[in-house]
Amino acid sequence: MATEIERKFLVDKDKWKSVLKPVGEFYKQGYIFNEKRCTVRVRLTSNAAFITLKGPTAGISRSEYEYQIPMPEANEMLELFAASSIEKTRYKIEYAGHMWEVDVFDGENNGLIVAEIELQHEHEQFEKPDWAGEDVSKDLRYSNGSLSVTPYAQWR
Numbered sequence: 001m002a003t004e005i006e007r008k009f010l011v012d013k014d015k016w017k018s019v020l021k022p023v024g025e026f027y028k029q030g031y032i033f034n035e036k037r038c039t040v041r042v043r044l045t046s047n048a049a050f051i052t053l054k055g056p057t058a059g060i061s062r063s064e065y066e067y068q069i070p071m072p073e074a075n076e077m078l079e080l081f082a083a084s085s086i087e088k089t090r091y092k093i094e095y096a097g098h099m100w101e102v103d104v105f106d107g108e109n110n111g112l113i114v115a116e117i118e119l120q121h122e123h124e125q126f127e128k129p130d131w132a133g134e135d136v137s138k139d140l141r142y143s144n145g146s147l148s149v150t151p152y153a154q155w156r
Helices: 013-017 071-081 144-149
Strands: 003-011 025-034 039-044 049-054 061-069 084-095 098-105 113-118 132-135
Touching (some): 003 013, 039 144, 049 071, 061 071, 084 144
Antiparallel strands (some): 003 061, 003 113, 003 132, 049 061, 084 098
């Protein structure tokens, strides 16, 4: 079984401003099915599209299956089936031997910046950059699926 083990942190906006960043990639994600037991999303980037199925979260782990799909079909799926969506720009930053993915959200989630790190196991040790702040791994409000339904602007 494919498993995603991920920690999430809020990003300190002032410290983030001074980080040397690579070019970010714009993502649009639409949620076809978005329940606790299963999430089905379609993700579009500038040059690829994916459909992803995620199982329920247990701790900081969950099953995840992701498959590349043709971009025209992804656009159709988003248009026909997506009940909610988010938009963000993702920056991939290598830090202390780990790849960090920093999402700067747009739209109703504007102002939210979240950093994620994928781990090999739940207790893996890692060094946290100074721009990574509060651990929100277990706060489901910060999941992309939740943000698509109840945006950051509604509860911050």
